[in-house]
Structure formats: C-alpha cells, structure tokens
C-alpha cells in the first residue's frame with residue numbers, strides 16, 4: 001500500500017497588546033474589567049455609529065509581526081465587512097482586512113521553513129454565553145492578528161514545535177498577549193499515492209496540546225477512510241478535549257456566505273515605506289538567531305543558550321552582565337540557575353521586578369573575589385526580589401575571615417549537638433558533614449565550609 005502523506009496548514013489568531021480597541025478609544029483590559037464596562041456606541045455597534053480611524057498601534061504591531069515572519073508588507077489595503085448574524089456582533093458584520101476582494105497586510109513570508117500565506121488584522125466579536133444568553137462587549141472590537149500558513153506541515157509534532165518557536169518569537173516583540181493563549185484553526189488533508197483526500201478544517205483549538213491531538217486524530221481518521229476506499233467529506237469539524245475526537249460541524253457545501261464588501265466607512269489604508277523601514281529597524285534579533293550567536297560568541301552549550309534566549313529580558317540581562325564580567329561559566333550559572341530560581345519561587349518575570357544589572361555585577365564580583373561565600377550570595381539574591389540593592393553595602397553578608405569567630409561558632413555547635421559529636425568520635429563520617437552544615441548555618445552562611453573544616457576537626461579531637 002502506498003504511504004500516507006499528511007498536509008497541514010494553520011490559521012492562528014492572537015490578541016494584539018494595544019491600549020485601545022481597534023476602532024474606538026475603549027480600553028482593552030477585558031479580563032480584569034467588569035462585564036460591559038469597556039464599551040461605547042462604536043464597539044457595541046449602535047445604529048448610526050461609525051468607526052474611528054484604525055488604531056495605529058495595532059497596525060504597527062501587525063507590520064512588526066509580519067516582518068519577523070519574513071513577509072512582504074503591502075502598502076495599500078482595504079477594510080472589508082464580513083457579514084453574519086449572531087448576538088456577538090450586533091452591527092451584523094465584522095471588520096477585517098481578509099476576505100474575497102482584499103489585499104492582506106502582509107504575504108509571502110517564511111518562518112522556520114514554513115511558508116506564511118498571509119497576515120491580517122481584524123476586530124474581535126463580543127463574548128457570548130450560549131447557556132445564559134449573556135453577551136459581554138468588553139472584548140468586542142479588540143484588535144486581532146490572523147496568521148495563515150501554507151499547508152507545509154507534515155506532522156502534529158512538527159506543528160507543535162513550530163508553534164512554540166512562533167510564540168517565543170512573538171514574545172520577543174511583546175506584540176501579542178501571551179496570557180490569552182493561542183487560538184487556531186487547523187486544515188488537515190492526507191494523500192495516498194495518487195489519491196488526494198479533501199481538506200478538513202478543525203476550528204477553535206485553544207492550546208498547542210489540543211492542536212496536536214486534533215491533528216493526530218484527523219490524520220488517523222482520514223487515513224483509515226482512504227485505506228477503506230471511502231470518501232473524505234470536505235467539512236468543518238470541532239475537537240472535543242474530553243472525548244479526544246473531532247466532530248462534524250458543517251460540510252463546506254453549506255458553508256456560510258459572508259457577503260464580503262469593502263467598508264464605505266473606512267478609508268483605504270496606505271502604509272508608506274518609511275513607516276515599514278522604521279518598524280524594521282526596531283525589531284529584535286530573532287530567538288533562533290540569538291541562540292546560534294550565544295553558542296558561538298560565548299561558547300555556551302546548546303542547553304544553556306536555549307534557556308538564556310527563552311525570554312528576551314533574560315537574554316538582554318545576561319548580555320549586560322557578560323559585558324562587565326568575562327567569566328561566562330559564573331555569569332551563565334548565576335543567571336540561568338540562581339536568578340531564574342528566585343524568579344520562579346516568587347512567581348515573577350524579570351520585567352515585573354527591579355533587578356539592577358550593576359547590583360548583579362557587584363554580587364558576582366564579590367563571589368569571584370571570595371569576599372562572600374556562594375551561600376551568602378544566594379541568600380542576598382533572595383532579597384533582590386522585588387528590588388535589588390548594592391550588595392557591597394551589606395556588611396552582614398560578608399564572609400567571616402576571622403578564625404577566632406569561626407572557632408567560637410564551632411564550639412557552640414559542638415556543645416548543642418552532643419549526639420553527633422559522639423557519633424563522629426565513634427567513626428561516623430556523616431556526622432562531620434552534619435556538624436559542618438550546622439556551623440555554616442549558624443554563621444548565617446557567611447562562614448566558608450573550607451575554613452570551617454580544619455577548625456572543627458581540631459576542636460573535635462579535644
């Protein structure tokens with residue numbers, strides 16, 4: 001039997017991080033606002049209301065994303081009305097730059113080997129609850145980007161890996177709301193030898209995990225139909241997370257006719273070359289390029305380089321530190337292990353706290369010059385959240401060099417732990433480690449275990 005060949009394409013939606021909605025000045029904090037408070041006649045589609053000029057911040061963000069995806073940005077495009085009747089869209093149509101007669105914002109891109117058919121901008125409908133019938137218009141009119149790929153993927157795993165890279169890349173320009181997650185429609189078709197099955201669309205998937213499972217399910221379902229010589233119906237399906245299967249919604253023959261027409265209330269958009277050039281200049285280095293450069297420039301291993309570049313703020317922070325301290329091992333360890341440890345512990349991202357790179361440099365300098373122990377440095381770093389301080393001013397963290405002071409602490413620890421002392425004297429090596437730990441702890445982690453050991457052993461012999 002000839003081999004089954006899947007072909008997969010994606011339509012990805014993301015919320016753009018703008019302060020205002022697309023055609024009015026209502027704020028976009030739809031998650032924290034009380035229902036139906038971020039609204040006006042425009043975004044609730046009141047009769048007679050007309051849209052304002054499209055939000056230029058949203059336009060710039062779509063252009064920035066398109067450029068990162070290697071697209072050609074078109075300099076002229078028109079807004080379309082996509083008609084449908086549903087409670088989430090009272091004016092009866094959605095404004096979009098997609099549709100039968102439109103020119104997309106950008107097209108012909110390529111991102112990590114997959115062709116980008118087009119990218120465009122549109123407004124989000126309201127949130128409608130089919131059970132209660134309630135509609136919340138806070139979301140209505142929020143700017144959405146839609147990215148359409150060519151059907152260039154061959155497997156669900158490839159899609160998942162690509163999407164993870166896409167999300168990381170989008171996070172570098174902070175243009176798409178990461179908390180809103182990813183929403184996608186997936187097109188899947190399979191062929192076997194000369195036989196090509198019809199294309200099936202699975203709609204409204206909202207996590208990479210669901211996308212992966214839906215694709216795997218469809219490939220299996222369609223392959224079986226081809227093998228049994230049955231017809232694959234061209235249709236739209238939905239994926240049920242609970243059942244782990246896709247279910248038919250409607251066949252393409254009865255697909256909605258959106259009656260696209262150009263919107264007479266919105267002008268033809270012209271984007272001049274200078275605007276595109278200015279946006280291009282401000283784009284950051286792409287994550288996969290950054291990984292390659294980090295490996296080459298700083299001689300980092302793949303794993304450390306990928307951790308450092310998995311967040312642009314961390315990557316930038318690392319580069320600020322490495323400018324001042326040339327010890328790559330020390331800097332990469334303290335950024336990827338220690339700094340990330342305290343950020344994770346506090347459930348914060350770097351941009352949510354204040355860690356001055358100068359303070360971090362001083363801290364690492366003090367470790368390098370052995371002015372403080374590593375343990376004391378870790379303790380100090382814990383206190384860097386929510387805001388850092390000049391570590392050289394913190395005398396209480398400084399390493400104890402004075403032998404008589406260590407001697408005093410050792411004596412106290414010996415006195416408090418008679419059982420461990422007698423075990424040690426009986427030849428239990430573990431007890432020594434325990435006692436060393438106790439001394440280090442009692443010193444506020446300012447005593448270095450290397451200076452503790454000889455003093456402690458000497459005292460134990462008495």
Ligand SMILES: [Zn+2]
Nearest residue numbers: 024026040043
């Ligand atoms: Zn509004």
